Amino acid sequence: MLRRAVQIASLVAFAVLLGAAIVTNSDTTAFEWVLGADPSLSLMSAISGRVFMAAFIPAVVLMALGFVVGRGFCGYVCPMGTCVDGIDHVIAAKRSTGNRWRNAKYVILGLMLGAAALGVSLVYLASPFSLIARILGIVVYPVLSALTEAGLWAVRPVAELADWNAVVFAKVETPSFDTQLFLLVFLGGLVAAARVAPRFWCANLCPAGAMLALTSWRPVVRRRVSQACGGCAKCADVCPMGAIDPDDQFVTRHDECILCRTCQSVCPKGAVSFLPSPEEVAPPESAGIIVGRRQFVLGGLAGLGTAGTTLVKAEEHRLRPPGAVPEADFLARCVRCAACVAVCPQNALQPLYDATGMSGLFSPGLVPAGGYCDPECSRCGAVCPTEAIVELTGEERLWAKTGTAEIVREDCLAWENKEKCMVCDEVCPFDAVVFKIEPDHPVTVPHVEENKCVGCGYCENACPVKRPAAIRVAPKNAVRLMAGSYVAEGRKRGLDIALDATPPLPGQNGVETTNDKSDTGPAPGFDAPAPGFSP
Amino acid sequence: MDRRKFLNTSAKGAIALGAGLVPHISLAATSPDVALVKGAPGAAARAAVEMIGGMGSVVKKGNRVVIKPNMSFASTPNVGANTHPLVVQAIAAMCWEAGASSVLILDHSLAPGPICLERSGVKAAAATVRDDMVYMVNDSDHYSDVKIKDGKTLKETEIVKSVLRADVLIAAPTAKSHSGAGVSLSLKGMMGLIYDRGSLHRKGLDSCIIDLCTVLRADLSVIDATHVLSTNGPRGPGKVLDENKVIASRDMVAADAVAVAEFTWYGKKFQPRQVAHIRHAHERGLGRMDIENLRVERLVL
Numbered sequence: 001m002l003r004r005a006v007q008i009a010s011l012v013a014f015a016v017l018l019g020a021a022i023v024t025n026s027d028t029t030a031f032e033w034v035l036g037a038d039p040s041l042s043l044m045s046a047i048s049g050r051v052f053m054a055a056f057i058p059a060v061v062l063m064a065l066g067f068v069v070g071r072g073f074c075g076y077v078c079p080m081g082t083c084v085d086g087i088d089h090v091i092a093a094k095r096s097t098g099n100r101w102r103n104a105k106y107v108i109l110g111l112m113l114g115a116a117a118l119g120v121s122l123v124y125l126a127s128p129f130s131l132i133a134r135i136l137g138i139v140v141y142p143v144l145s146a147l148t149e150a151g152l153w154a155v156r157p158v159a160e161l162a163d164w165n166a167v168v169f170a171k172v173e174t175p176s177f178d179t180q181l182f183l184l185v186f187l188g189g190l191v192a193a194a195r196v197a198p199r200f201w202c203a204n205l206c207p208a209g210a211m212l213a214l215t216s217w218r219p220v221v222r223r224r225v226s227q228a229c230g231g232c233a234k235c236a237d238v239c240p241m242g243a244i245d246p247d248d249q250f251v252t253r254h255d256e257c258i259l260c261r262t263c264q265s266v267c268p269k270g271a272v273s274f275l276p277s278p279e280e281v282a283p284p285e286s287a288g289i290i291v292g293r294r295q296f297v298l299g300g301l302a303g304l305g306t307a308g309t310t311l312v313k314a315e316e317h318r319l320r321p322p323g324a325v326p327e328a329d330f331l332a333r334c335v336r337c338a339a340c341v342a343v344c345p346q347n348a349l350q351p352l353y354d355a356t357g358m359s360g361l362f363s364p365g366l367v368p369a370g371g372y373c374d375p376e377c378s379r380c381g382a383v384c385p386t387e388a389i390v391e392l393t394g395e396e397r398l399w400a401k402t403g404t405a406e407i408v409r410e411d412c413l414a415w416e417n418k419e420k421c422m423v424c425d426e427v428c429p430f431d432a433v434v435f436k437i438e439p440d441h442p443v444t445v446p447h448v449e450e451n452k453c454v455g456c457g458y459c460e461n462a463c464p465v466k467r468p469a470a471i472r473v474a475p476k477n478a479v480r481l482m483a484g485s486y487v488a489e490g491r492k493r494g495l496d497i498a499l500d501a502t503p504p505l506p507g508q509n510g511v512e513t514t515n516d517k518s519d520t521g522p523a524p525g526f527d528a529p530a531p532g533f534s535p
Numbered sequence: 536m537d538r539r540k541f542l543n544t545s546a547k548g549a550i551a552l553g554a555g556l557v558p559h560i561s562l563a564a565t566s567p568d569v570a571l572v573k574g575a576p577g578a579a580a581r582a583a584v585e586m587i588g589g590m591g592s593v594v595k596k597g598n599r600v601v602i603k604p605n606m607s608f609a610s611t612p613n614v615g616a617n618t619h620p621l622v623v624q625a626i627a628a629m630c631w632e633a634g635a636s637s638v639l640i641l642d643h644s645l646a647p648g649p650i651c652l653e654r655s656g657v658k659a660a661a662a663t664v665r666d667d668m669v670y671m672v673n674d675s676d677h678y679s680d681v682k683i684k685d686g687k688t689l690k691e692t693e694i695v696k697s698v699l700r701a702d703v704l705i706a707a708p709t710a711k712s713h714s715g716a717g718v719s720l721s722l723k724g725m726m727g728l729i730y731d732r733g734s735l736h737r738k739g740l741d742s743c744i745i746d747l748c749t750v751l752r753a754d755l756s757v758i759d760a761t762h763v764l765s766t767n768g769p770r771g772p773g774k775v776l777d778e779n780k781v782i783a784s785r786d787m788v789a790a791d792a793v794a795v796a797e798f799t800w801y802g803k804k805f806q807p808r809q810v811a812h813i814r815h816a817h818e819r820g821l822g823r824m825d826i827e828n829l830r831v832e833r834l835v836l
Contacts, residue, residue: 156676160696163636166667168670168677169672171648171673346647413737417737419736419737420716420739421715421736422714423736426645426769427645427646427770429609435714458645464733465733465737500772523712523801524714524717525712525714526809527717528809
């Protein structure tokens with residue numbers, strides 16, 4: 001069936017675009033534009049972020065298309081709709097009992113709008129593309145990855161015997177993500193809703209569907225019924241959206257119709273068409289659309305209230321990805337699609353439950369305990385559809401300071417246990433950890449040179465003291481800009497950021513490369529000469 | 536191109552081997568304990584190994600070999616944190632020439648593996664010999680638990696499986712200082728073949744290194760001292776001494792001891808005994824640090 005084919009192709013395309021962003025370094029513009037096609041996601045982001053982006057254009061086009069094809073998008077393209085159809089296919093309600101809560105979606109839309117008006121983004125609650133991107137990135141991707149890993153594990157014994165080194169050492173890293181529970185609960189909800197009515201989500205809850213409904217009240221392509229209709233009401237019975245009046249099947253709620261044409265296929269008289277037909281009977285005048293205006297206003301007030309509760313400025317106590325715009329703008333822009341989290345090659349980003357209160361729910365944070373932030377990588381910025389994280393390159397990227405490492409001396413092996421440990425220094429790409437000899441201390445101990453530290457978290461990640469590490473990155477002195485240069489801002493703040501293993505230029509490799517500080521001091525790790533022993 | 540280079544390298548190797556073979560037969564019994572050769576990295580590595588009896592005395596036909604260089608820092612050879620790629624290339628080529636059935640070049644990095652492999656130059660250099668030798672083993676799947684019978688502090692640890700399967704283990708470290716262990720050479724380098732290095736730092740580094748080396752006792756040490764990282768190791772950047780030397784020995788303690796004594800560290804000269812883990816290794820019979828009583832032969836190419 002054509003519709004099924006289009007639906008599956010669309011879902012696969014969505015998944016492939018996200019998958020390509022995860023496993024390759026390819027351009028992500030297409031994915032960003034696809035995400036922007038969700039009208040609720042784009043509208044809320046535009047309002048809460050006070051910004052219009054090119055990636056929002058598809059949503060505008062889609063809304064305009066409502067005048068032509070109504071909510072055909074919901075029936076044919078939306079990957080969430082496809083998932084709902086899939087679930088319905090397996091465990092559908094026996095019959096459509098109508099979707100009586102259809103105005104609830106206007107409450108949700110109003111809630112999101114009200115919050116957005118005060119600069120708080122609630123896109124994460126219900127925008128279908130945010131949800132579906134998260135389901136694919138946070139739940140499906142790790143599962144697929146784990147399956148691949150298991151496959152490799154299964155063939156490894158054979159590969160070892162055959163000395164297929166490339167297979168033996170092939171590496172698939174299954175990431176672990178937080179907030180999967182929320183998504184699983186959401187999916188559980190979708191399944192439960194399928195028992196109540198088909199397309200329950202789309203008809204009753206989806207804010208994108210609510211927005212599309214606004215331009216779909218009388219589209220060019222719409223359900224039309226001819227004189228041949230015998231009034232059997234089979235169509236009303238099978239309509240997944242409950243868009244057909246069971247008492248008068250000439251009446252269609254076009255704002256609810258997703259053009260699935262199920263009614264057409266079941267009609268014993270062939271009375272249903274979707275293009276203008278000479279036999280069509282005009283529906284009675286009363287059949288206008290009734291947008292849930294009251295619910296919409298109610299939702300709006302609730303949204304304002306919700307946003308109001310989050311206006312108390314919460315302290316930034318979590319690290320953000322490099323290139324994240326200032327916290328307030330960041331939260332207003334971030335749609336919680338978690339694409340950044342999924343694409344991070346080091347699994348260093350996590351959707352957070354506890355970032356900045358309710359307004360920060362599911363927003364991405366840098367968690368060095370799980371992975372370090374590669375100072376030359378800006379994949380999270382590249383994939384971000386709303387520029388909540390800006391893609392940075394070269395020096396600008398290096399200088400995008402996410403925080404500052406701090407040594408917790410009472411946990412540190414060198415400070416507290418007097419062990420010869422220098423792992424933090426060994427891994428620091430910026431030479432920001434310096435081991436010094438302290439009086440009355442048998443081993444050298446680490447110090448952080450804060451102006452050199454970018455908060456990448458290599459040290460925290462590698463610290464042999466675990467949970468929590470003895471060196472931890474705090475958001476202290478993070479540089480976050482809406483515009484302008486990270487290098488210029490960093491210099492102004494007295495930062496001195498440079499990768500310390502930058503290869504010297506050709507010809508610099510003289511007899512002695514003296515970019516070193518301590519040639520005359522004591523030699524760390526060597527014993528002092530024995531008494532009477534002359535070296 | 537690769538194949539041609541390979542054949543070329545093999546041919547050169549064969550000639551070198553052939554040239555070395557004759558004296559060995561007669562002088563095998565009198566091979567020096569340690570060879571110290573000054574010259575270009577690849578040639579010096581070859582010459583040094585030839586002097587102590589040739590790769591044929593270490594690698595037998597059909598042997599599985601693991602080479603452990605330093606390649607776990609994302610820096611170029613001149614920083615001195617990684618083994619010079621041409622030294623690794625020469626060692627690997629010699630192993631194949633000696634009839635090895637498998638040669639793997641392995642390390643366990645803290646920094647991202649692919650970047651280290653690329654920037655160290657080891658992967659590209661080794662690929663001219665064979666393209667399936669160099670791997671960064673950062674996955675716990677590749678390790679299996681080993682009891683350390685003679686361990687005093689470290690009683691068990693997880694070691695790379697391929698190393699446990701190997702017949703021959705070759706240490707191929709770069710000569711560098713180490714802020715915790717004084718120097719990082721053949722002995723310290725074996726920490727690159729275990730999974731959990733952190734606990735060694737917790738338990739006491741010097742003692743653990745030696746415990747580990749009782750099970751990871753290299754059959755051959757080839758220390759690359761092309762760019763000696765004399766200060767600020769193991770990562771650098773620090774003062775780099777361009778010594779252009781390679782040290783080879785069947786005794787990893789002796790090789791390390793010669794490297795300590797040969798170069799200046801933090802601007803000073805040290806005796807091997809001043810490096811705690813080398814002293815422990817000597818005391819526990821893992822090898823000899825008393826280089827004054829060993830035959831150290833020098834050659835300038």
